[in-house]
Amino acid sequence: MYDVFRKYINEVTSSIIPDDEFKHYEEAFAKKTMKKKQFFLHEGSVCKYAAFIVKGAMRLYSIDEKGHEHIVRFGIESWWMTDRESFQMLTPSRYNIDAVEDCELLVTTSEAVARLKDRSPLFLKLMQILDQNSYIASQHRIESTISYTAEEKFMQLMNTYPAFLHRFPQNMIASYLGLTPETLSRIRKQVLLK
Template sequence: MPYESLRTYINQYSGSELTDEEFARILEACTPRKYRKKQYLLQAGEVCKYVAFVISGAFRMYSVDDKGVEHILHLSIENWWVADRESALMLTPSRYNIDAVEDSEVLLFTSEKMQDLVATVPAMPKMMARLDQRNFIASQKRLHASISLTAEERYLELLNNNPVFLQRFPQNMIASYLGVTPETLSRIRKKALQK
């Protein structure tokens, strides 16, 4: 079957095994779609209609402030979910943009289909609960970093926890993700290398 990575993901996060029939139902509920580099999956002002599972490629979710500066809130690569869950849940227009950083392939689930699946496939609510917990923990960690650490410490923490990101995304995006300017990140790295 195609998209085995989604199956593996759900099995892993739900702590159970999907039957072939269940997995087939999940695949029926979603739509595969490709995005070219720089193509939008969500634009600020729209309500987020889809939750996307990344099969391959990479995405970023970011806001743009009054001065036109982008602030990246989330980075996602294959085997991650992408969406503005606030907008999707509350049905409010999103403040964020989501676009492809590389040519990518995703599976799109509308919120309704996703709710159906959560109601009918036992593994799904387990996976969702687990996912929400992980999301919460991750954003609490980043909040802690952002409140109590210096730019350099935040960079080193990212280097430890998500080295993949550093290889996968250009440095200016990493800078934005860390909440510093590209110049500052460049200097931080120079300093870190000297040690």
């Protein structure tokens, strides 16, 4: 399990992490498994943990007054999952996180992250790269939600994260795109006919 993580770090940072440095990582991250539909975070509680997804699929979502779910983020293998705001500030979260498939995770806390940043310059670099990439991806998503039609949103998702389409049911994809499942179904038909 840790070897997947190690390989990931080497790739993202374009480096080779030495054994003695990686020992700190093993201390900082605990293994955890989750069954499908199990909650990682409940709305209202502090998100004490951040997870690196070794295997499986998760989602982060809010629930509005009408009881509708709105999926803000998906996560699959090699993605991170946490409510960043709650995790860092230790404030109660407005989101839920649960497992869409059975998951294998490496889980850490914000203190462990801070410690590891001090001990491993590579980890600091990793965090910087991730933050930057997350921010850039968020900007793209914002642009797409304010500019595009339903069909364009779907096409953009097809191009950007094709893996999502196989991993998550249509109603979740619809929620992620800000559409109803019915609309997505109709649009898919159109797009696939072309």
